[in-house]
Amino acid sequence: MPKTKGQIQVEFLNDILENKGLIVKANFSNQHGLTAKEPTFHLTLMQNGVRSLHQATWSPELEEFLLARRQKMATLEEEQERFATLLSHNLATAEASFGKDYAQAVFVELLRERREYKLENLLAKVPVNPPSHDGSGYIPCRNFLQHSITGLQNTAVLIGYRNNEETVTLVGNALSILLDDRFYITLREQVFAK
């Protein structure tokens, strides 16, 4: 079976690191709205005294590789964007498995319950009806999305953020970015300015 883009990226980096290379710094870039481009890691590598910049579009394999290495991004803002991309990807897999509208409804229901992230203002701009709790998909969908949020918060602590308000704010801001993207909140404010 041919390798995925992410697997090739991870192989390349493993090769660098096994040959006395280092990831000196990690940056993350993403653009939203009408000029959206693919989210990208920008890794400053050092090998044999020589620095080089390696740019790789986001993939789940590369993300897991960097998380396992406890790799933080250079700034808090970039970390938020990275976390938002991760959550967006996991939400997309839930949408593919359970249906887009249903997965989004379960996701929004979860976020309404997680008051610690203070997303009320954004959630007010999301036109999602409560999901049905009767179907066989509700529990697995909810568990998966719950795990994505809780797992990310735990991982933030693991990679070096303090287990307190800082982490909650970090994940909350990532969720804000995700909601804005999924439901075009900023774009709508610009298009329908009152």
Place this chain on the structure above:
Amino acid sequence: MNLLEQRLLGFIDRRLKSMLRAPAVWGSDEGVELQVLQLLELRLVALAPLPDSIRDSRVQDEYVRYLATEFPGSPPETLDALLERFDRRAEFSALLGRFVEHQLQRPVVRALDFAARAEREDTNAKEIRIVQELLQRALQFSPASEDFDPGFGLRPVEFPITQEPPNA
């Protein structure tokens, strides 16, 4: 609370206070009693999302029960008539005031919030449909990125430490 709701409730509260403080300024005891009841009904219309058939008679029904408690065994008459009958005219403000206080303290859910929320959700849904349409048309004129994978069909990201296994 929107501006209309604020102004309406503010007006009702001020008028009720004034009528109870100096009822003689506002007319006869019977006239004041009926005005106070109407103001309480108007307040309930603004605040409680009850069906019309229940809401429209709620204040009256509770008032009748209240008077029955204060004047047990008496026929259903106005407070003014009951006080006249039992020579307790001096208690008019106090008795009416107690009923008003009870009405003001009763927790209500704001009907205007429900209507506003439904309207907001309709607006949100319409705006999203329009933006999606605009984006689709805009994307026709921009080159698609070959590298970007939106994630559909791929496995989810697994975290280094898991507390609960994912089920998707």
